[in-house]
Amino acid sequence: MNRRKFLAIAGSAGVIVAAGTGGFLATRTPEGALKPWKNAGSLYSGAMSQALSYAILAPNPHNRQPWLIDLKSGTEAVLTCDPGRLLPVTDPFSRQIAIGLGCFLELFSLAAAAQGYRAHMRYFPEGEPGDVLEQRPIAHLSLEKQDGLAGDPLFAHVLKRRTNRQPYEADRAIPDDLAGRLRRGAADNVQVGTTTGGKLLRDLRALTRDAMLTEVRTVAAYQESIDLMRIGRAEIEANPDGIALGGGFLESLKLAGILSRESLADPASRTYQIGLTMFEAGAMSAMGFIWIKTGGNSRTAQIEAGRAYLRITLQATAAGLAMQPMSQALQEYAAMAPYYRAIHDKLAGKSGERVQMLARLGYAEAVGPAPRWPLETRLKEA
Numbered sequence: 001m002n003r004r005k006f007l008a009i010a011g012s013a014g015v016i017v018a019a020g021t022g023g024f025l026a027t028r029t030p031e032g033a034l035k036p037w038k039n040a041g042s043l044y045s046g047a048m049s050q051a052l053s054y055a056i057l058a059p060n061p062h063n064r065q066p067w068l069i070d071l072k073s074g075t076e077a078v079l080t081c082d083p084g085r086l087l088p089v090t091d092p093f094s095r096q097i098a099i100g101l102g103c104f105l106e107l108f109s110l111a112a113a114a115q116g117y118r119a120h121m122r123y124f125p126e127g128e129p130g131d132v133l134e135q136r137p138i139a140h141l142s143l144e145k146q147d148g149l150a151g152d153p154l155f156a157h158v159l160k161r162r163t164n165r166q167p168y169e170a171d172r173a174i175p176d177d178l179a180g181r182l183r184r185g186a187a188d189n190v191q192v193g194t195t196t197g198g199k200l201l202r203d204l205r206a207l208t209r210d211a212m213l214t215e216v217r218t219v220a221a222y223q224e225s226i227d228l229m230r231i232g233r234a235e236i237e238a239n240p241d242g243i244a245l246g247g248g249f250l251e252s253l254k255l256a257g258i259l260s261r262e263s264l265a266d267p268a269s270r271t272y273q274i275g276l277t278m279f280e281a282g283a284m285s286a287m288g289f290i291w292i293k294t295g296g297n298s299r300t301a302q303i304e305a306g307r308a309y310l311r312i313t314l315q316a317t318a319a320g321l322a323m324q325p326m327s328q329a330l331q332e333y334a335a336m337a338p339y340y341r342a343i344h345d346k347l348a349g350k351s352g353e354r355v356q357m358l359a360r361l362g363y364a365e366a367v368g369p370a371p372r373w374p375l376e377t378r379l380k381e382a
């Protein structure tokens with residue numbers, strides 16, 4: 001959250017600043033929860049472990065980290081989905097979870113190439129799951145050493161990539177050539193569109209805002225997010241996933257009794273109202289949008305959309321652009337149906353074409369990394 005804006009709205013600066021002074025602010029970083037960013041590559045030996053230690057840094061919905069890896073050997077593994085890490089209310093068919101697994105696979109492939117290994121992947125080796133993403137494997141992975149294999153330059157940006165939920169700078173337009181570079185950065189099996197101005201940008205700002213506010217007002221949907229909020233260092237360290245509300249400032253709000261899961265869920269609370277204002281500010285400050293479409297909605301198409309999203313977000317990182325998925329209008333639950341139709345009317349051409357990802361773009365203050373479970377905890381017990 002943007003501190004200045006929060007204070008302006010909350011009007012409780014005195015209390016909050018008092019709670020957040022002294023050594024307290026300096027000690028709120030959840031060092032353990034962020035270790036996977038430091039340990040990627042360096043802590044592990046062997047091509048497979050090294051590549052996996054980067055893959056767990058992939059973007060994924062609500063930071064559920066749904067990957068579960070069955071290590072078969074130093075060069076072979078099977079990726080499965082952890083059924084305890086789904087989002088049943090807002091992602092009833094686990095479409096977004098599958099996209100997150102696609103992000104994981106692309107990052108795995110980039111990290112393997114950086115070590116001189118080609119990553120071979122067979123998606124859904126026991127068949128594509130239907131509406132339920134069950135425990136049949138998502139992908140069979142193997143690594144083959146290849147002399148002279150050129151690494152992908154995008155790999156250099158993996159540790160700097162973030163989802164940035166700040167308001168974006170209102171007076172800094174996105175150059176056309178940069179939008180073009182992002183569009184061309186993905187593979188041919190998905191279609192990528194962008195807008196950086198005009199009516200479509202204005203329409204998408206309003207649409208993503210309205211969909212977000214509708215989600216907040218849909219009790220079960222918002223509660224799913226609130227249940228995954230980790231407020232303050234101790235909660236983040238205990239569960240390094242979900243939506244981390246960390247840092248000295250937010251933790252001082254927690255101590256002052258202003259920020260809690262209950263207040264976030266209570267429409268009469270100031271915290272709830274501030275949440276609405278911040279979500280609106282985020283959507284309305286978009287200086288551009290990028291979207292990824294697929295010809296149909298097979299599980300393979302979802303994986304490919306995730307792979308494309310990972311590449312695009314690394315391109316954006318390389319260019320100094322901030323990016324945040326705005327997924328609400330794409331979600332498949334009843335309250336979202338009007339937004340889902342509106343977004344497809346606007347962005348999907350042919351019948352059957354599906355918008356798999358929609359993200360806002362702009363320039364913003366840098367943010368820190370999101371927590372991760374260590375690789376060891378994401379390995380399937382033998």
Ligand SMILES: Cc1cc2nc3c(=O)[nH]c(=O)nc-3n(C[C@H](O)[C@H](O)[C@H](O)COP(=O)(O)O)c2cc1C
Binds near residue numbers: 063096103161369
């Ligand atoms: C399919 C998908 C949907 C997502 N939807 C949203 C979203 O609607 N809003 C949002 O703020 N972040 C969204 N994210 C980003 C995740 O919340 C983010 O990747 C995760 O919290 C980890 O943070 P990181 O990307 O900074 O590592 C989405 C990511 C994926 C892959």
